[in-house]
Amino acid sequence: MTFLIRQISRTSDGREIIRPTEIDSTLLSIGRLSENQIHLQDLAVMPRHATIERLDRHRIIVKAMGTLGFDVDGRPVMEVEIDASKGAELRFGSHRLTVGQDQQAITIAVERVEALSDASQDKDEQKVFSLRGLMPGKRVSAWSFAALMLLAFLAFPIWSWSSYQSVKERPQGFHADQSWSTGKLSQAHASLENNCQACHTDAFVAVRDESCATCHAGTHDHAPASRLAAAKAPPGVGGRIQNAFAGMFNVPPGRCVECHTEHEGEGRMQPTAQQFCADCHAGLNTRLKDTKLLNAGDFGIAHPEFQPAVITGFTGTKPQYARTSFAKKPVEDSGLKFPHDLHLSKTNGVAQMGRRLAADNGFGDALACKDCHKSDPSGTRFQPVDMERDCAMCHSLTFDQIGGTMRTLRHGDPAQVIADLRAFYRGTSPMRPSNLGGMARRKPGLYAEGQVYNAYFGAVQTRSGGAEAAIAQVFSPGGACFDCHRIDPPGGKNASWSVQPVAQTARYFQKGWFDHDAHRTETCESCHAAPGSKSATDLLIPDLASCRTCHVGGTGASLKSVAKPVESTCALCHSFHADDGAPWSTRQRVAAQKGGTNPVSGKPAIMNKQTGR
Amino acid sequence: MATATKRATPGRVKGETLHDGFLRHRNFRWMKIATLLSLIAIAGYFLIDVQPRHNGGSWYGYGLGTIGALLILWLTLLGLRKRSMTRGRWSLKAWTSAHVYLGLSLIVIGTLHTGFQFGWNVHTLAYALMMIVILSGLYGIFAYATLPVALSNNREEMTQPQMLDALRSIDRQLHDAGQPLEHHLAALVQSSLDQDPFGGGLIRRLSGRYPNCATRAAQAAIRRETAYKPNLGEDPLEKVDALLVRKEAILARVRRHLKLKAMLEVWLYVHVPITFALIAALSAHIVSVFFYW
Numbered sequence: 001m002t003f004l005i006r007q008i009s010r011t012s013d014g015r016e017i018i019r020p021t022e023i024d025s026t027l028l029s030i031g032r033l034s035e036n037q038i039h040l041q042d043l044a045v046m047p048r049h050a051t052i053e054r055l056d057r058h059r060i061i062v063k064a065m066g067t068l069g070f071d072v073d074g075r076p077v078m079e080v081e082i083d084a085s086k087g088a089e090l091r092f093g094s095h096r097l098t099v100g101q102d103q104q105a106i107t108i109a110v111e112r113v114e115a116l117s118d119a120s121q122d123k124d125e126q127k128v129f130s131l132r133g134l135m136p137g138k139r140v141s142a143w144s145f146a147a148l149m150l151l152a153f154l155a156f157p158i159w160s161w162s163s164y165q166s167v168k169e170r171p172q173g174f175h176a177d178q179s180w181s182t183g184k185l186s187q188a189h190a191s192l193e194n195n196c197q198a199c200h201t202d203a204f205v206a207v208r209d210e211s212c213a214t215c216h217a218g219t220h221d222h223a224p225a226s227r228l229a230a231a232k233a234p235p236g237v238g239g240r241i242q243n244a245f246a247g248m249f250n251v252p253p254g255r256c257v258e259c260h261t262e263h264e265g266e267g268r269m270q271p272t273a274q275q276f277c278a279d280c281h282a283g284l285n286t287r288l289k290d291t292k293l294l295n296a297g298d299f300g301i302a303h304p305e306f307q308p309a310v311i312t313g314f315t316g317t318k319p320q321y322a323r324t325s326f327a328k329k330p331v332e333d334s335g336l337k338f339p340h341d342l343h344l345s346k347t348n349g350v351a352q353m354g355r356r357l358a359a360d361n362g363f364g365d366a367l368a369c370k371d372c373h374k375s376d377p378s379g380t381r382f383q384p385v386d387m388e389r390d391c392a393m394c395h396s397l398t399f400d401q402i403g404g405t406m407r408t409l410r411h412g413d414p415a416q417v418i419a420d421l422r423a424f425y426r427g428t429s430p431m432r433p434s435n436l437g438g439m440a441r442r443k444p445g446l447y448a449e450g451q452v453y454n455a456y457f458g459a460v461q462t463r464s465g466g467a468e469a470a471i472a473q474v475f476s477p478g479g480a481c482f483d484c485h486r487i488d489p490p491g492g493k494n495a496s497w498s499v500q501p502v503a504q505t506a507r508y509f510q511k512g513w514f515d516h517d518a519h520r521t522e523t524c525e526s527c528h529a530a531p532g533s534k535s536a537t538d539l540l541i542p543d544l545a546s547c548r549t550c551h552v553g554g555t556g557a558s559l560k561s562v563a564k565p566v567e568s569t570c571a572l573c574h575s576f577h578a579d580d581g582a583p584w585s586t587r588q589r590v591a592a593q594k595g596g597t598n599p600v601s602g603k604p605a606i607m608n609k610q611t612g613r
Numbered sequence: 614m615a616t617a618t619k620r621a622t623p624g625r626v627k628g629e630t631l632h633d634g635f636l637r638h639r640n641f642r643w644m645k646i647a648t649l650l651s652l653i654a655i656a657g658y659f660l661i662d663v664q665p666r667h668n669g670g671s672w673y674g675y676g677l678g679t680i681g682a683l684l685i686l687w688l689t690l691l692g693l694r695k696r697s698m699t700r701g702r703w704s705l706k707a708w709t710s711a712h713v714y715l716g717l718s719l720i721v722i723g724t725l726h727t728g729f730q731f732g733w734n735v736h737t738l739a740y741a742l743m744m745i746v747i748l749s750g751l752y753g754i755f756a757y758a759t760l761p762v763a764l765s766n767n768r769e770e771m772t773q774p775q776m777l778d779a780l781r782s783i784d785r786q787l788h789d790a791g792q793p794l795e796h797h798l799a800a801l802v803q804s805s806l807d808q809d810p811f812g813g814g815l816i817r818r819l820s821g822r823y824p825n826c827a828t829r830a831a832q833a834a835i836r837r838e839t840a841y842k843p844n845l846g847e848d849p850l851e852k853v854d855a856l857l858v859r860k861e862a863i864l865a866r867v868r869r870h871l872k873l874k875a876m877l878e879v880w881l882y883v884h885v886p887i888t889f890a891l892i893a894a895l896s897a898h899i900v901s902v903f904f905y906w
Contacts, residue, residue: 117806
């Protein structure tokens with residue numbers, strides 16, 4: 001009944017050294033202490049760990065002595081019976097005990113299978129002292145990051161583009177090419193945020209004007225493309241290089257997006273910078289030799305004097321306009337006689353009359369501008385002065401009263417006036433004396449009574465002839481028409497009395513936009529010197545210098561110091577895509593004030609209502 | 614060329630031949646060039662009136678972008694160039710010097726190229742990656758300038774294999790000394806032996822703090838065990854205790870070494886991979902800009 005213990009150790013090159021020991025006993029002890037027959041130098045083994053008892057020729061029983069068990073074929077146990085002829089593998093700490101049978105003896109091969117400490121194991125010095133094991137390799141992470149970037153920000157967006165290329169509107173949700181967007185679209189284009197293909201139609205083809213025109217149809221061109229190109233200031237070196245590149249890649253010049261830049265962030269689209277105007281207009285006459293436009297670069301310091309359109313005379317009844325610079329001190333011939341000073345005086349008879357009529361007409365202590373001038377519904381300009389509405393409360397044309405009804409001469413129709421006066425004299429009698437009443441027969445001898453009779457009926461006979469005198473009086477100095485109008489008397493080509501034509505200019509600045517509504521903070525007199533104007537031909541429109549008392553250039557430049565400067569780019573008054581309406585920037589401002597609506601106030605350039613004749 | 618190398622470096626005593634690092638190579642030649650480049654870019658940004666405002670799509674923006682992209686590619690080439698050390702005008706040191714200073718000038722060029730327009734898009738992503746690469750490189754310069762001294766002081770002329778051997782030797786002695794111990798004490802020693810001295814994650818490495826150190830725990834436990842026993846010189850625990858103290862000391866040195874080495878290395882694990890991410894994002898940026906022109 002022997003046990004054959006084989007202690008196996010290995011040389012550094014892995015060769016096995018076996019030291020066999022034969023023990024003739026039926027009971028073996030295993031433990032860390034040297035008194036054990038199987039002595040395991042292993043701190044994970046208990047000093048007296050287990051016993052091995054031989055039961056018969058083949059069988060042994062292994063029992064743990066303490067609380068710590070051991071492994072049999074990888075299974076932890078406290079006690080196990082083993083048939084040595086079939087073999088088994090026991091594990092105590094770092095040691096492996098392989099049980100077998102060699103003829104009569106039961107063999108136990110003992111071998112240390114683990115290094116005695118972690119540090120004693122094979123270690124790649126280069127590796128353990130570096131971060132190599134702790135972090136993903138530089139090469140691996142480099143390529144994976146790069147691949148991730150290319151997939152997420154190149155391949156995926158291109159896939160998005162190709163899947164929706166011909167779609168009008170994409171479904172809501174995430175689209176990978178949004179990661180290419182350099183910024184949010186402006187408020188006006190916010191609905192296109194998801195639809196890159198609306199503008200970016202073809203790959204590597206710069207956004208074309210056709211894309212814009214899909215929605216913005218009928219936008220006015222500023223000028224023919226050839227003249228635009230000729231007017232432009234030549235670009236600097238950088239600009240020329242960029243143009244050369246643009247040309248190489250088939251990017252046409254003068255695209256909408258050159259001025260109207262997008263992806264600049266949410267909110268309103270920023271107005272195009274003044275520089276875009278000044279690039280051409282600052283020295284326009286040097287490049288467009290035949291231009292009639294004067295150079296303008298900045299309202300504050302480089303703007304030509306205004307040229308209001310004033311009436312210079314009439315052809316027939318049609319007013320003739322001429323744009324004349326304020327430098328030439330233009331006067332206007334409206335056909336009317338109207339001294340503003342007389343009407344705006346605070347002390348004269350006009351003011352007194354105004355006070356008398358104040359209750360019915362809403363006048364104040366004296367007449368004010370608003371008493372005669374009514375603004376149009378948009379507040380931009382003023383309606384033409386209307387005789388019946390704005391003058392007749394004082395300048396009455398009443399000539400007769402029937403019961404409680406006043407009969408008035410018809411304004412604007414001299415022939416009718418003449419006819420009405422003649423009819424008045426024909427159809428009415430002088431005041432009938434009261435003693436001519438009744439059907440009583442006249443008694444002889446009452447001569448005085450006969451005198452009244454003759455005087456009255458004599459007058460009745462000659463009354464219609466008095467009409468001509470009345471007509472002449474109406475059209476002559478002191479008469480109702482003559483007060484305000486220039487009169488042509490009968491004679492020569494004129495068969496009868498006639499009134500010269502009258503016109504009022506509704507818009508003096510045809511190339512620029514002026515909005516009275518935007519100037520509500522100012523009094524009328526601060527721009528219009530009406531209280532001192534003695535003649536209707538005075539042009540009461542403010543000139544450039546007057547505007548410049550508040551308005552400075554787009555970047556704040558001014559010739560004189562301005563107390564409360566209003567920075568004014570070209571776009572405040574002018575439109576690039578000019579139509580009859582307000583400039584884009586004004587519309588934007590009004591829209592903002594009115595909460596988002598953007599009305600196009602397309603009014604005729606000149607409102608020409610002839611109010612009297 | 615030859616005369617240039619003979620010229621004494623200003624600020625140094627004549628005849629003194631000190632090592633000229635890549636930072637002060639040729640009396641800061643590349644720092645001067647990079648500063649000039651940055652100043653020109655900044656001056657251009659403020660002097661050139663780009664309408665409506667500066668952005669990457671103006672001619673100046675395109676110019677800066679092109680310079681920036683080429684610089685990034687050239688800077689990346691240091692990874693290839695460093696594998697062959699040469700001397701002379703185009704020495705590796707000169708390249709490294711240029712890499713550092715031109716890389717720093719990229720902060721100016723890249724930022725001006727953005728026109729200060731940022732958003733959640735591939736363009737800003739490329740910029741952010743570039744800044745990460747530059748900042749990690751900046752840290753790298755700091756690490757290379759300061760840490761080698763500390764590393765050398767800590768090693769006290771011990772090599773890494775020597776440190777490993779010292780650990781192994783202590784472990785063998787601990788193992789032997791622990792043999793007579795009772796099981797619960799032996800288990801303490803075993804836990805010290807079993808713990809990987811190079812274990813712990815990146816945070817442990819960089820902080821140098823190992824709160825779960827088994828050696829320290831074992832030593833503390835054994836101290837508690839021996840606290841009230843007279844030291845007669847025959848208790849095996851006393852030997853184990855002494856060995857654990859020695860092991861703790863060598864572990865402390867190894868861990869300081871590991872920490873310094875990790876600090877020297879870690880930035881490259883950001884610098885290099887993010888550079889590749891940057892080049893990929895840059896490609897996507899360039900393609901996208903012209904794809905959706």
